[in-house]
Amino acid sequence: MTAPKRTNRKQIKDKDFELVRAINSGQFDRFPDLVKRYEQKLYNFSFRMCRDAADAEDTVQETFLNVFRYLKDFRYETKFKNWLYRVAASTCIKKRRKSKFAPQRELSLDEFYPQNEAEDPQQVPEWAQMPLDKLLSNELLDKINEAIFTLPEKYRLVIVLRDIEGFSTAETAQILNLSDANVKVRLHRARLYLRDRLKGYFENE
Amino acid sequence: MNKDEHDHKHCLELFEKLSEYLDNELDEVTCQGIEKHVKECVPCFVCLQTLKRTIDLCKQTENRSVPKDFSEKLKEAIQNMPKSPSAR
Numbered sequence: 001m002t003a004p005k006r007t008n009r010k011q012i013k014d015k016d017f018e019l020v021r022a023i024n025s026g027q028f029d030r031f032p033d034l035v036k037r038y039e040q041k042l043y044n045f046s047f048r049m050c051r052d053a054a055d056a057e058d059t060v061q062e063t064f065l066n067v068f069r070y071l072k073d074f075r076y077e078t079k080f081k082n083w084l085y086r087v088a089a090s091t092c093i094k095k096r097r098k099s100k101f102a103p104q105r106e107l108s109l110d111e112f113y114p115q116n117e118a119e120d121p122q123q124v125p126e127w128a129q130m131p132l133d134k135l136l137s138n139e140l141l142d143k144i145n146e147a148i149f150t151l152p153e154k155y156r157l158v159i160v161l162r163d164i165e166g167f168s169t170a171e172t173a174q175i176l177n178l179s180d181a182n183v184k185v186r187l188h189r190a191r192l193y194l195r196d197r198l199k200g201y202f203e204n205e
Numbered sequence: 206m207n208k209d210e211h212d213h214k215h216c217l218e219l220f221e222k223l224s225e226y227l228d229n230e231l232d233e234v235t236c237q238g239i240e241k242h243v244k245e246c247v248p249c250f251v252c253l254q255t256l257k258r259t260i261d262l263c264k265q266t267e268n269r270s271v272p273k274d275f276s277e278k279l280k281e282a283i284q285n286m287p288k289s290p291s292a293r
């Protein structure tokens with residue numbers, strides 16, 4: 001009799017569970033289904049991280065090759081999607097280190113303190129008040145995407161996972177191997193940075 | 206509340222927690238403290254509203270669609286991968 005060592009560990013049966021299990025039981029011809037399911041999402045994630053279309057394509061391809069290579073080690077202890085993004089994030093980070101060197105700037109909280117503004121605002125600006133659908137335009141979305149691009153990588157990773165991909169604090173911490181507290185600090189600074197950029201955009205309009 | 210009475214130290218403490226507040230990650234007492242403060246402090250209220258709008262806008266950023274030939278290239282790359290588990 002063998003001891004039930006790992007069997008009582010809880011497996012997460014998310015929407016990918018059956019497919020991943022099928023591939024891991026030898027149905028390799030089903031791997032393209034998994035690719036189809038995530039290529040769009042991973043392309044966008046990689047594009048935001050690499051900031052270059054060709055690099056994003058390479059990164060997605062490398063990510064899927066890594067997924068294929070390591071899928072047998074996946075233990076179903078998290079959602080498959082979280083594990084996938086963990087692979088994707090580390091592939092992006094490696095890719096970046098190989099490509100052009102860009103210094104990692106730290107964002108400190110005091111750059112964003114409200115008292116650094118010329119004067120205390122006495123009312124909520126128009127852009128933060130009007131209905132969201134009235135405010136939205138392609139030009140504005142381009143501005144935001146540009147602003148996200150200028151964030152240092154460690155902040156960009158966090159805000160993309162949290163506010164664009166919709167992962168929770170705990171999930172983001174797990175994907176990036178950070179503490180929850182660290183995720184929160186980086187997220188807050190990234191948001192404040194974007195807020196400043198938006199403020200600048202609307203004030204100079 | 207006029208500006209002279211404005212307790213800046215309190216504002217700065219609160220400023221650090223605004224994201225957690227908007228993400229519902231704070232305990233009830235802290236939340237109530239923030240809600241009470243922003244009712245009385247216009248700059249903090251403005252800060253909260255502009256931050257909230259920033260997050261909403263960020264969530265609206267568009268996704269690019271995958272370039273046309275990319276899906277095909279990807280498919281090919283995957284077909285060329287070693288198929289047997291031993292080669293993995």
Ligand SMILES: [Zn+2]
Binds near residue numbers: 246
């Ligand atoms: Zn205040």
